[in-house]
Amino acid sequence: MNIQTIPLLFLIVSSFILILFLGWRYALLGLALQYIGVFWLIAQTLPVGLAAVKLIVGWMAGAILASSQVSLGEELPVSDLSGRIFRGFVMIFGVIVAFSILPAAETWIPVERSLLTGGLILLISGLVQLGLTGNPFRLSLGLLTFLAGFEMIYAGLVSSVLVVGLLGLINLGIGLAGSYFILSATLEETG
Amino acid sequence: MSAPILWIVIPLVAGMTLWLLRRRRWLAGGIAAGLSAFLAGLAAALPIGEVIRLGGLQIELAESLFILGRSFNLTNNERPLLVVIFTACAVWFGGGLILRQHRFFAPFGLMVVSALIGALAVQPFLYAALLVELAVLLSIPLLVPPGEPVQSGVQRFLIFQTLGMPFILLAGWVFGSGDIAQFDPAILPRAAVILGLGFALWLGVFPFYFWVPQLTNQTHPYSAGFVLSLLPVSTLMLGLDFISQIGWLRASSGMFLIIQLAGMLMIITAGIWAAFQDEISRLFGYAVIFESGYALLSIGVNTLPGYMIFAAGLLPRLLGLFVLATALSVLKNHDQPTDFDHLQGIFQRFPVAVIGLVLALFSMSGIPLLAGFPVRLEALELFASQQPLLIGWVLLGNLGFLIGVVRVLLHVVRLADQPEQRLENWKERGILLIGLLFLFLFGLMPGVFYQSVIFILRVAPALLAAR
Numbered sequence: 001m002n003i004q005t006i007p008l009l010f011l012i013v014s015s016f017i018l019i020l021f022l023g024w025r026y027a028l029l030g031l032a033l034q035y036i037g038v039f040w041l042i043a044q045t046l047p048v049g050l051a052a053v054k055l056i057v058g059w060m061a062g063a064i065l066a067s068s069q070v071s072l073g074e075e076l077p078v079s080d081l082s083g084r085i086f087r088g089f090v091m092i093f094g095v096i097v098a099f100s101i102l103p104a105a106e107t108w109i110p111v112e113r114s115l116l117t118g119g120l121i122l123l124i125s126g127l128v129q130l131g132l133t134g135n136p137f138r139l140s141l142g143l144l145t146f147l148a149g150f151e152m153i154y155a156g157l158v159s160s161v162l163v164v165g166l167l168g169l170i171n172l173g174i175g176l177a178g179s180y181f182i183l184s185a186t187l188e189e190t191g
Numbered sequence: 192m193s194a195p196i197l198w199i200v201i202p203l204v205a206g207m208t209l210w211l212l213r214r215r216r217w218l219a220g221g222i223a224a225g226l227s228a229f230l231a232g233l234a235a236a237l238p239i240g241e242v243i244r245l246g247g248l249q250i251e252l253a254e255s256l257f258i259l260g261r262s263f264n265l266t267n268n269e270r271p272l273l274v275v276i277f278t279a280c281a282v283w284f285g286g287g288l289i290l291r292q293h294r295f296f297a298p299f300g301l302m303v304v305s306a307l308i309g310a311l312a313v314q315p316f317l318y319a320a321l322l323v324e325l326a327v328l329l330s331i332p333l334l335v336p337p338g339e340p341v342q343s344g345v346q347r348f349l350i351f352q353t354l355g356m357p358f359i360l361l362a363g364w365v366f367g368s369g370d371i372a373q374f375d376p377a378i379l380p381r382a383a384v385i386l387g388l389g390f391a392l393w394l395g396v397f398p399f400y401f402w403v404p405q406l407t408n409q410t411h412p413y414s415a416g417f418v419l420s421l422l423p424v425s426t427l428m429l430g431l432d433f434i435s436q437i438g439w440l441r442a443s444s445g446m447f448l449i450i451q452l453a454g455m456l457m458i459i460t461a462g463i464w465a466a467f468q469d470e471i472s473r474l475f476g477y478a479v480i481f482e483s484g485y486a487l488l489s490i491g492v493n494t495l496p497g498y499m500i501f502a503a504g505l506l507p508r509l510l511g512l513f514v515l516a517t518a519l520s521v522l523k524n525h526d527q528p529t530d531f532d533h534l535q536g537i538f539q540r541f542p543v544a545v546i547g548l549v550l551a552l553f554s555m556s557g558i559p560l561l562a563g564f565p566v567r568l569e570a571l572e573l574f575a576s577q578q579p580l581l582i583g584w585v586l587l588g589n590l591g592f593l594i595g596v597v598r599v600l601l602h603v604v605r606l607a608d609q610p611e612q613r614l615e616n617w618k619e620r621g622i623l624l625i626g627l628l629f630l631f632l633f634g635l636m637p638g639v640f641y642q643s644v645i646f647i648l649r650v651a652p653a654l655l656a657a658r
Contacts, residue, residue, distance in 0.1 A: 139346055143353055150357040157364050162259040166321040173328035187337035
């Protein structure tokens with residue numbers, strides 16, 4: 001087994017955790033694993049410091065979302081077994097699609113295979129999450145996952161500090177926007 | 192001092208400062224309106240890159256600001272656009288005071304404008320996508336007032352705008368990475384497709400636009416109007432900048448054909464949906480789509496007259512959306528529902544708002560004497576001469592939209608059985624009447640206004656050489 005496979009496994013496992021389990025604790029765990037995988041793969045092309053920015057920003061965004069959900073004091077909607085089986089199958093198909101479009105994507109985008117694979121898995125996982133929820137917390141996780149996938153691919157193409165900084169700002173912004181979505185109704189009256 | 196500090200950094204810092212003053216809505220709104228008017232005045236009066244003498248004082252406004260090795264450039268070419276954007280902001284912030292907008296409106300509004308101007312100024316242009324995304328994120332507190340739950344329209348707005356960003360960045364990487372002649376020729380059309388998808392998601396091109404009527408229906412019309420006025424206009428200007436900077440795109444007839452088809456589909460579908468619409472706030476969303484369709488169709492013609500019609504169309508678009516959003520806001524602030532079942536007697540309760548609403552919609556439909564008419568007429572003549580096959584479809588869309596507006600008119604003039612009290616206050620009437628005055632002035636004296644706004648095309652200088 002190639003060492004590059006380990007972060008890819010992290011990404012696949014984290015995607016399944018994020019899709020199968022709807023509680024905020026599992027989401028935080030999934031997101032933490034996901035960004036470790038992202039960091040691991042991106043550190044091959046970007047300096048470790050820049051790759052670490054993505055790890056820290058991703059964790060921060062996840063922490064902001066989870067703490068907002070906890071502050072709200074409402075439990076996230078739970079899913080029954082049939083829902084989990086359905087979502088699990090959707091994600092299995094998503095992973096299959098990611099691997100099957102990989103050769104075509106390689107001709108388009110000249111980045112390392114492991115980065116592209118991980119990026120495609122997260123892009124598809126993010127889209128699946130976005131497509132299966134209307135909940136602000138889950139939606140923000142979907143956006144973060146989608147962006148993490150894109151960032152992995154883009155890190156292989158562009159290695160600019162400004163891009164890393166702005167993408168970090170956008171990740172944090174999505175975390176804050178998601179937090180605002182979750183808590184807006186509980187804020188003080190309009191005025 | 193440099194121009195980007197004046198028109199990007201100062202609004203950003205002002206927005207952040209106003210956030211601290213957000214509880215004092217009048218003060219925050221007044222400062223935002225005053226600052227926007229001041230920056231619009233400076234953009235009109237102050238040449239960039241030249242030495243200005245004020246008494247014994249010499250000022251030179253530099254064009255560039257360097258941050259982390261990248262530059263933000265604002266030149267004299269961008270000044271007309273700055274005048275338009277900051278004038279529009281001054282009007283929206285001023286109106287926001289009268290229409291009692293929530294406490295995040297002015298602070299975040301200024302930050303959104305700063306990010307959008309930053310997107311237009313940043314070089315290399317691929318960074319623009321990141322700044323537009325920041326503008327989208329900053330507009331979330333604008334659209335969801337504190338104390339109200341988030342609705343699906345805003346969520347979809349965020350999703351679609353965020354999905355658009357990676358496409359633009361990827362396309363920007365292909366087109367922005369040096370000599371594109373060294374690329375495999377097959378990659379350029381693919382990059383153009385990616386770029387087109389990105390802009391389609393950003394602009395809400397068919398079939399990605401269903402969030403627009405949802406957004407206008409579920410959020411306060413004034414906030415939605417502000418975002419839907421500035422964001423698509425900035426995105427369109429960014430698109431023109433892309434086309435202007437990339438010779439391959441300018442020479443690609445296929446791309447312009449796709450832009451035309453997208454514009455036509457937007458006009459037809461928005462027109463047809465508008466004809467069957469029973470909720471005026473959703474019609475507002477279709478009006479935005481309809482306007483964007485005309486803008487894309489004008490750009491798609493890829494001739495100088497087409498680009499000039501696009502530029503001239505910005506003023507009536509901004510004015511029409513402002514009057515429409517203001518009228519709907521007056522109704523919303525007085526808890527007046529805007530679906531057809533609850534409109535009986537509305538004209539007696541809100542006469543000026545109803546007149547504003549109907550005339551703004553008529554202006555967008557291109558009815559004579561109103562602001563939209565001269566540009567619509569020119570646009571239709573141009574489409575008829577350049578693309579005779581398209582004109583029938585465009586007229587069909589126009590007819591659909593007009594039917595929707597006539598249906599609104601027929602419902603709002605139904606009088607109540609009992610005499611009703613007028614509920615608008617004099618400030619609301621005042622702002623609507625000023626808007627209506629300009630709707631007529633633009634329509635009656637188009638040359639006076641449109642000749643100046645056409646200069647915004649200097650943002651994309653290569654397009655001025657189009658035939």
